[in-house]
Amino acid sequence: MFKTTSLAAIAVAFSTTTSLAATNITWWHGMAGRNGEVINEVAQKFNASQSACALTPVSKGTYEEALASGIAAFRAGEQPNILQVFDAGAATIINAKGAVIPAEDLITKAGYSFDRAAFIDGVRHFYADSEGKFVGMPFNSSAPIMYINDEALKKAGVEAPKTWEEFEAIAPKLKEAGFIPLVQSQLTWQFTENFFSRNNIQFATNNNGYDSVVDTKLKVTDPNLEMMFEKLKAWKDEGYFAFYGAGWNDNQKVFEDGKAALWIGSSGSFGGLQKTATMPFSATFLPYWSAIKGAGTNSFIGGAALFAMSGKSDEENKCVADFFQFLTSPEVQYFYHRATGYVAITKAAYELAQKDGYYKEKPVAEVGIKQLLLPAGEWSKGYRLGFYPQIREIMEREYGRIFSGEATVKDALEAIEKEGNELLARFAKTAG
Amino acid sequence: MRGRFKDQGQQAAAKRVQFASPFLPYLFLAPQLAIIFVFFYWPSVQAIQSSFYLEDPFGFGSTFVGLTNYADVLKSTEYFGIARFTAIFTALVTFFALAIGLLLAVKADGVIRGNAAYKTLLIWVYAIAPPVAGLIGMMFFNQHIGPLVEFARWFGWDIKVGLDYFDTAFAMIVVAVWKQIPYNFIFFLSGLQGIPVSVREAAAIDCRSELRRFWTVILPLLAPTAFFLLIINVTYALFDTFGIIDVMVKDKAANNPITLVYKVYMDGFRGSDLGGSSAQSVILMVIVLVLTIFQFRFIERRVHYN
Structure with missing residues (x-):
């Protein structure tokens, strides 16, 4: 497993160095094992899909370590473009106004349209501000x-x-x-x-x-x-x-x-x-x-979201927006859902998985999303502490x-x- | 350290060296001083400063709160529990690491045939990095597959590292001691070999009991080495065991024992509470300062270097 991880990392690193003209962006995450490998695969897919941006994912250990490294790097002005922050750290980063560019702003500024209703209900609030604007981009969501x-x-x-x-x-x-x-x-x-x-x-x-x-x-x-x-x-x-x-x-x-x-x-x-x-x-x-x-x-959404760190050039931010678009496309969501078991976060991806007959083949994979889609209660949307x-x-x-x-x-x-x-x-x- | 082993003639010669320019010695000292400044003084000053502030994790704003951070730490009963464990842990690790290191050194010193092989085998462990030592220790004490756990089960002791406070403490101490023995062994062995054969022979003529000769002749002659190792071992137990602890509690301290320095890390790096964490590290600095003064004033007096 070590071998495949390092090979994938080298492949990702290689693909970034070969595209000289591309804008480089980095993504710090807290995933290991199979889930870490899948992140490298997602980055490879993104890099292969276009030539303007080159994304390099870097594993920072656990969720807690990824957040701590991101904070330390931000204080030193060395922050990555994208930081994965887990559910428990959401309040820390969302309350630090100015540390991140809200995902929704980033995406609309890059010229894309953003439809909150495209996301399944369970994931819409946890990483959003009080007006419902997405601050973090839900990524690996679990129940x-x-x-x-x-x-x-x-x-x-x-x-x-x-x-x-x-x-x-x-x-x-x-x-x-x-x-x-x-x-x-x-x-x-x-x-x-x-x-x-x-x-x-x-x-x-x-x-x-x-x-x-x-x-x-x-x-x-x-x-x-x-x-x-x-x-x-x-x-x-x-x-x-x-x-x-x-x-x-x-x-x-x-x-x-x-x-x-x-x-x-x-x-x-x-x-x-x-x-x-x-x-x-x-x-x-x-x-x-x-x-x-x-x-x-x-149950409320668990797992983690991706945050676009502030203090980066417009070019790089455009690349981050491109990546977020890529990531929420039904095909990529479906790939990620199948590879890891994390739930699909958009309705389109969920429908794609249903149409493809994935849940007939693997009914376990649907349990998480079904639980998130159960009727909500007054106190079922999570916490911000x-x-x-x-x-x-x-x-x-x-x-x-x-x-x-x-x-x-x-x-x-x-x-x-x-x-x-x-x-x-x-x-x-x-x-x- | 090395100076102690030189004879007095050499030391006197060293003192007489004169530099052509009065600035030259400072130039030679500069790299060392720069390192000490960058890696010790500057962070210390920063820690003291931020211990008086309450700051948001990302560093957007900080409020001066005076001694509130200290008050919060010293009010906490958890903190005193951790301090108590740290004291016990340090005492036990230092004692066993020194005692076993000394015992092995004395025995290895007595071996004539194949002594190089014995020494290499004993020194070997020192090359293992603390996290790796922690990993190995964790495997030995693993709840599901650990051989030491199986072994203890024969005696009716169900070791549950990560679950039971006492069991985890036991495992931590064993691994921390195991990791430090080779270091102490090297120094004790070289100390023993530095004792002149003439002295040993003279002692052997005067006294037949080997044990008594050890207590009255060999041990006092080893005192400078032992004192040096005492300080090193206390520092080791207080700070360098961090890697072992981190690996053994697997990132989740929960109700397991931790030391003060691990608490500083947990609050500062994991919890993003820089003010509180800084206050703790300043408290730790004061403890080390007091301990060092105590060691030099009261223990070193009993050590005779020549």
Whole structure:
């Protein structure tokens, strides 16, 4: 795999050096493995499709590292043209007015028309400003979905659960059949942020932080969230749920190896999972609690968006706009969707995939987009919270303490709320 | 360091060297001073300055907040928890790395046949970069495939690195010590070989107990080396273990133990909170300053160089 990655990188680098007359633009991202390779392929396709611009993608490690490198580079005046910023970092970059050129402005200035309605509903708000103008260009969009080990369910003679109540009913049977009933890979995204979306519960004041940074406060001591974690803890104690720490892959591995029956992953995991899973699998929506009134709404968009950094020449900005156009074309979207499992972000691309019969062949690939297209609720469109990567770190710490027995659920959630609110207050001061 | 091993005649000769121009010595010093200035003084001044400001991540505006950043750090119970772990971690890593390094050096010094092979094998590990050491350590302690985890299971200990605070701390200390042993080994070995044979023979005539000879003759003669290594090891445990920790917590610290310098990184680079992170790094600078003064004033007094 190393070989193919480096070969692809060399090929991309080579293609940029050969086109001497072209305007060079750079793209920093936080993807690795198969998803990183696909980025190189997308760049190669773009470079081959035209000769005016040459795009070089550079992997900066993880999402967090890509954002940190982008910020450091911006302060030094060495920023890339395009920076990939993940969902949790959205508030950081959107609130830094002047760091980025809103994608919509960039595209219209380059002479293209921009149609917000061309994008599927779930992705329209998360990276947009309060008027709905796209600040970031949604790129790799994902939803937390539940992957199913088909053999395990067959062996236990049960159906995949739609709700957590149904899961509770089948968990003993799965355990009896010799499987770990449930694993997950990211408690923050899947069991906190999307818990609020999927069950339609308010996450933070000020309209989940969208309206203002001033005096925004978390509402994680919500009794429903407390109940969710009490359940997870109880399930773990009974052997219905296994937890291998905050690392994504440590938890995914038991599912890949066929030891777990259900795994909450990302719709974007599909590309890799097709290669690594040792058993047949399918997928369905992230479960919700039928006991919670109004639950079952859509999940908000996860993944990351591309931001056009400011301080670049008009020529380069034109190239970035060209690339964004290229990226949102149905063909490229469909290619990316197939190669990675991230959802198609435009309606046209979704229709193309349907027409092509892709979902008949691979029904798992449609689960993420279908979940995003579920009816929206008042609180299902996500959040915009400053210093959120740090707040996630606090959550990871406290959730870890719950499962290692160092803290009770109540204490952990109170600690998250207290420290998180302190960070939000600090962020309000820096942004003010 | 090297000066210590020269005899006094050479040192006196070195002092008598005269330069033709009074500026020449400064010219020779300039490259070193420039490096120290660029990589130490200048960032330090910047850190002190930004520790008094609250700044947005992209650097568009900053507000003077006085000592608020310090107050926020020192109010946090989490911070004190991390400081406590750092102190324990540093003490244990320094102690075990020095003790095992010394033991191996003494034993290798006694080996006559094939001693080059032993020495090379022991020094080898030093060439491994900290992140690689962390990766290897992580594989040994991997929850799913780690051989050390399997081994511990025989004794009924289910090691869960990344999940259990104590287990992760244990794994971190083991890897950090393992990485530092070769370095200490090299210095202790060269220190041992610097002890004149005549002294050893004289001691052997006076005292039959090898252990006692080690405590009363060899160890005091090794004291300058040991003192130097003490400072190096404390600095290593405080700062250079960063790579190991980063790899071992896999980018997600969660409820795992971390050291103060890792917290500076997390808040500053990952969390984009430059003011708070700077305040922490200034606190860390003060700690190191106090520690160094303490070491030189109270421990070095007991060290005899000649």
